Amino acid sequence: MKIISAGLLLLLLSGLRADNKKIEVRAMVGSTVDLSCIYPEENSFKLNELFVYWQIDINGEPKSVAYYLSGNSSVGHDEYKDRAQMSLDSMKQGDFSLHLYNITPQDEQEFNCLVFRNLTKIWHVVVMLHVAANYSMPVVIAPSNASQDEELTFTCMSKDGYPRPNVYWINRTDNSLLDEALQNSTATLNARGLYDVVSVLRIRWTPNVNVGCCIENVLLHQNLTVSSQTGALKEDEGSNPDIPGGDTYALRNRVVVAVLAVLIVAVAIAVGWACRGQCPHWSYAAGAQASRSELELTGQPLLGGG
CATH class of the missing domain: 2.60.40.10 (Immunoglobulins)
Structure with missing residues (x-):
């Protein structure tokens, strides 16, 4: 044999x-x-x-x-x-x-x-x-409470993929690739023989930075991209409903006052109709005068004179 x-x-x-x-x-x-x-x-x-x-x-x-x-x-x-x-x-x-x-x-x-x-x-x-093997969806950790004199550090992680991936960081403002010199990527084989990848991006401080991390599997023609943004977009102060003195806040106050004024006038008229035979001193002129006084609270012009 x-x-x-x-x-x-x-x-x-x-x-x-x-x-x-x-x-x-x-x-x-x-x-x-x-x-x-x-x-x-x-x-x-x-x-x-x-x-x-x-x-x-x-x-x-x-x-x-x-x-x-x-x-x-x-x-x-x-x-x-x-x-x-x-x-x-x-x-x-x-x-x-x-x-x-x-x-x-x-x-x-x-x-x-x-x-x-x-x-x-x-x-x-x-x-x-x-x-x-498909990589897991990347997870990006963004810096928090970074001051203007500090460097911004983003960390991107993905695991259980094959073959070894390409990692890109993207400026989502114009979708341009960031300089590879700004990033440090490491891919290691785990116990299953698959790759786990960690990439760290360091850039200078800029307000409201919006970047994306892309994990590319060349063999599968697959790109997995996740975006991360620092800071929060500030709303226009004049349109913020939680800022006293803002346009929305003032408009809300005017609406409330106008509604109250209409209710008061309606009650006054109802009382007048109910007791016009029992209240000799009530007259249309008096009711009109009450209406004029309440409407003036709203800042609206009066119709028909005055």
Whole structure:
């Protein structure tokens, strides 16, 4: 068995030096992907004539991922145990693709598919697997209560993404990119093999600074952007309803006075109608005079004289 394995290894190495077909595949972390290896010239094979070998290179040395040989199929490298599989029915039809489950960032590499019939190499495909993971929505921490003689420091954080991201800070006033010299970004691999990124932006103090932090995942063509603003926009003092003496405040007072005046006049008229037969001293002139006095409280002009 050792002699056969050594001979097969020599065949594999010689096959790697020959021309081969290259394919690029993209997969998300945690998903399942098919690494395609389909023989184009024939769709009928006898399994006992086949040797199919999937391998990767680790530190320059070939490592088995999965293989099939004369009725015996197995997974080589421990990392792919229970994660790599070929279909016997598909291989009979010339489809030697590898089904790879639960993708991890470590799977981003070249996979070689080598197909032999009676120890003669008939097909070789190189599949480059690109792995991606979505970054979390960035969180931006803005400075608070910064004085004019202090530097403004913004911190942007995002995690669990792949591959390593590009980080940009944006001036949201005109959507221009801020100078990279103003920022310091660090991306580190976490326990899951994914990137966590922290970026710190330092700029001189300016009132009402509005900046955005952008996390770019090039492989997914994805940009996640969150804005952050310092200070608060000041409202026009003359239109602030909480400022005594403002236009809105004065208008509110005038409305209240006018409503009260109308109510007083209405009550006076009602009383006059109710007791005109019992109150000999009441007259229309007196009622009018009362109306004049109350209307004058509102500052409105009187109709019909005066």
